[in-house]
Amino acid sequence: MDSSKSWDQKSLVNEIIEGLELAKQLRLSLNAKSSSDKKQFLVQRILSSYEKALLMLKCSGSPQSPIGAITSVPESLMSASAGPCCDDNNRSLQDRHDLTEVSKKRKEMAKWTEHVTRASSENGIEGAHEDGHCWRKYGQKDILGTKHPRSYYRCTYRNSESCWATKQVQRSDEDPTVFEITYKGKHTCSHGRSSVPPPPSPEKQERKRHNHNDTYQQQQSQGNQISFPTNLRVNTENLDDTENTASPFSFTSTSFGCMNNDDAFLSLMLDDNGLLDNFNQSLLSPAAGGSNYYFEPASQMRNIAGKEQRSESDLAEIVSAKNSSTNSSIPDIDFSLEPAELDSYFPFDCPGFFL
């Protein structure tokens, strides 16, 4: 990866910069209310740009690519052709049902990671992310080499609806405002983001202990500028095709959980690009929960990781939503889209937002 880069780092940077510029243009367009054609065109360009950049990265296969933002996902997990989501965590289940197949891999389900920057206490955005699903914490573990413990959550409806989706929340030690959320399995429950007003968010405990007043409500008032993803970083680490790869990233948050607008956002994305075709299904599938933004040129991106990414499903995506602010920017290369981009699509005034 370091030695023979099939891509020139400059090209990569350029690609990303271009994306950034385009995003800015898009923002302007949005503000100016220009024709939707133009907007769509811009979106397409942006995606194309990032797609290229990601491809370069993927090809390089460097875990520690220049882009610090990219988090390498530990292992590839393939999703057994088995079900969409149910599969692994239920060790016990599997054990009961068919131990034999589980032999090696413990993880067989689609998995992707999301990086969520949640508020700095000053912004009071802690707990700003929710994905519209109801999660129940079932464990917490101190992980070697990390300052903060990792929390384990599973779908509240695990039992009632056999929804085996789970997620892990790990606070970054470097940037305490960043939470790395790793999802596993797809929601099969019918309680997507749409309905349920997100209960306690994962980090709830922290909010509890720290502050709660200045949290999300504040943002509502601040409305467009902070609320949340100011800078959206999308990092795709391991992608593998996987038809059932569930719903990749939900742009964190409760917000999405309660808004319908994401549809607009999605449709925009989808319309413009064939790129996202593969995901349409899941994207639109109710179960998957609507606001998932797929970033996946399917076939092209997968692989490269080099290891066992067979065909199954090795999907790990990382989304970073930064709400920090204007400058979090990242000189080098973090993919960062300016806030406005999202703002226009997401109303933050919906009640229950960020909760």
Add this chain to the structure above:
DNA sequence: CATATTTGACCTAG
């Protein structure tokens, strides 16, 4: 009282 969280014990892959 029902449901969610906490937390130490337990299980398993590596």
Add this chain to the structure above:
DNA sequence: CTAGGTCAAATATG
């Protein structure tokens, strides 16, 4: 054996 992941009893919350 270790670290990560899960279970489940105890406890907290509404």
